[in-house]
Amino acid sequence: MILVMLRVMALSLWRDRIGLVLVFVLPPLVFIVFASVFGSGASGSLDIRAGLVDQVNSADSRRLVDSVQQRLSGRLIRTPDAAALENAIESGRADAGLLVLGDLADAPTPVTVLIHPGRRAAGEILTAQVNAAVGQDLPELMLRREVARLKPILALTPDQVRHVTGAPSGLAPPPPFVAQRILPGGDPLRIYYAGAVSILFLMFTAMQGAMSLIDERRAGLWLRLGLSTGGVAPLLGGRMVWLTALGATQALVLFLVAAVAYNVPLLANLPAWSVTAVSAAAASAGISLALAAACQTREQAQPVSTFIFLILAAIGGSMAPRFLMPEALQTLGWLTPHAWVIEAYQTVLWRGLVNETVAQAWIVLASFAAWGFAAALWIEGRRRL
């Protein structure tokens, strides 16, 4: 009987071309958008646009500006004066501003970065780029500033000062104080969003499928189906298996896109990924079936499920990374399947591990599936009588 229901639902979806597009094309597209928007931070290329006023216009300041310009890939825009620069930041034409005010060698703080209160990250990035420009591209300037600062302490003679600061402008940059090493394991933010978008769409896809219960009730189909020899349980069971299979296939399509577009290591971790995908799909199916069983009409089910799924998605981290949330919300997030799904995918695909966290996630997701299915059975059983 479960096989009969599977065949009926598979044929129905196969012949619903718009439904197919919504199930298998839309989620990868949304993932690509999310990954492009939020994943650029992980690649290290945060594209900010900065305004510039160079009030000094010395050889040193021009070299500094050239260096920063190069580091921002040409997105440093000159403005006539400080007021125009502030205006550009206020209006959003520039994310932050660079104001060169004093002699770079002598002034205690010759450069100011103007930061919009709503775009502090842009200010931090510009500050880091200016520091990097000075440290890497203008080493002799830094040397002059250091010698001037140390001269009284070290009691340097004028000859010694001239000797040190007279070094050619091609002075090699100092070795970096901090070295960076990017660990293997793919791009965590893109893996994060692959998981986040996947569970978001799994919920909506499962709900669309589960709402056929309501249509069947309305059309009298449920009355006819209720006469089947197995009763309600296999009918709901068939639907549960179908929605789980559909959800897992949808997740596979999305992660294949992620693997091809962003080198997410899907194939290397396929077994653990598969268990996670099936558990996530089953949890979505269980929850959706319970909701569809509880609602009398589509008009009820549509807004109720959308509201619940959006709240779960927001708290569970499908919309914004959980590590950016306040502690209390992060804790609350563990009540949602979303947080467990994202955590499991990240651990499996980014860290390449199958550890206690992953096992815990699988158990929690299986529990969501079991409770949802049991609730749907109970509600439909009561409704039937």
Add this chain to the structure above:
Amino acid sequence: MASEQTEVVLRLAQATRRYGHHAALDQVDLAVAEGEVYALVGRNGAGKSTLAKAAIGALALDAGSVRVLGADPSRDRNVRREIGIAPQEIALYPHLTVAENLDAFAALAGLSRAERPTAVARVMDETVCADRAGERLDHLSGGWQRRANLAAAIVHQPRMLVLDEPTEGLDPETRLILRHLIARLRADRTAILLISHNAEDVVALADRLGVMEAGRLIVEGRPAELMAEAFRGRTELVVRLSAASSSVEGILASRGLAPSDGGLCWSGTVADAVTLAREIEMALLLVDVELLELTVRPPGLDALIDWATASAAQ
């Protein structure tokens, strides 16, 4: 009619179901024997669909019992296999073809993979929809969909069949096909509970007829006998006016007609309808009210329901 020679397939005894203070079914006793068509008529909300649900075990009773072939259909899965239902709505999967739908419902009714092709071919032949076997249901017209709806109810050859308005909205040809099919099912000893508003169907097909009102089965009998008892040779007279008029009310009411449709339509069963029709025509001419329709016809189900309700109230 149930007799000693025929087995009673469906039996409701004191079947009662309440929703709060409202009794959807109120101590209903009903029996349908094999090879019998039992027509259930009544106004909207009288309890016909509730009774149909109870009959197939899809509704728990507050009191009383339902037995199909001696077993409780809500608990006995084997007896459920002996029941078929064609709801008023098209209870089929719209994206599947007619053949796929029938195959699915045959499988759900417990037919094996080997039995199904024969069962599907037979039922498509019986409902004359083999030509459309490969077409998706949502691509078919209402008449074809209704044939498929009935086919799905009988694909597993049930011994009891519940039909809810099976000929509603059908063209004459399809209606005739379905009537023939129902007659053949009766000949094959299928017990049929027929819910219908169509007087022709009821008169042509039903062996017995029950009138429901407010959850109760108020009158039961053979259709011809009930009609004779209710109307005693009288016929139904229907008068339709272009406008409601207080000067007309006295004329029509005094001749035993009752208003509807805001006073635009008057109808009733009368002894000598033809003479009365002439009188009404003349009377209306005098008060200068235009007559749109004046029909004399055999009393319909609505008139029978009115009579049964009035009789039960006395």
